[in-house]
Amino acid sequence: MISLKSAVNLAVMFLMSSAPSGRAESPRRIEITAKRFTYTPDTITLKKGEPVILVLRSSDVTHGLKIPELQVKTSEIKKGEATEIQFTPLEAGHYTGKCAHFCGKGHGSMTMQIDVVP
Numbered sequence: 001m002i003s004l005k006s007a008v009n010l011a012v013m014f015l016m017s018s019a020p021s022g023r024a025e026s027p028r029r030i031e032i033t034a035k036r037f038t039y040t041p042d043t044i045t046l047k048k049g050e051p052v053i054l055v056l057r058s059s060d061v062t063h064g065l066k067i068p069e070l071q072v073k074t075s076e077i078k079k080g081e082a083t084e085i086q087f088t089p090l091e092a093g094h095y096t097g098k099c100a101h102f103c104g105k106g107h108g109s110m111t112m113q114i115d116v117v118p
Contacts, residue, residue, distance in 0.1 A: 027051035027086055034063035034077050037106030039097070043113040048092045056083045064100025067114060069093070075100045089116040 032054055033040045046052055056065060056077045064075040070089055077083045099110035 025051060027053045029053045029055055031055045031057070032065075032112075033057050033059055034065070034099070034110075035059045036061065036104055037099075037110040039065075039110070039112040041112075043115070045115045045117060046089050048089055048116050048118050051086065051088045054085045054087075056085065057081070061103050062101050063103050063110070065097050065112075066100040067095050067097040069095050070114065070116075072097070073100060077101070089114075092116050092118045 028046075028050060030044055030052060032044075034056060035058070054065070054072070056063075056074065058077045058079045058081075060079060062079065063077040064073075065077065065085070066073040066075075069091075070087060072085055072087055074083050074085055093116055095114040095116065097112040097114055099107055103110065
């Protein structure tokens, strides 16, 4: 038979081991370079519910990025500066990001693929 003191100690140990640590998950940082008329990388995979920070840089002219379904938009990715967008994808799926700042003749074809997996 187990004593009351042992039962209480076991219960406390169980509760402590199953309690959240209190530390928030750090967002995953993904570096993306925009250049006429591509993004590098041009495909990224994210996990549903995982916080992410896109760190966007331009190597030539001002670009932008919009992904309406993920509520992502910036129209100012300036050469030599970092633009950060933080978000958490909530739905799995395949999304297309497009340049949100006119950057020249190939602007309409400047896209990237974002795959959100469960």
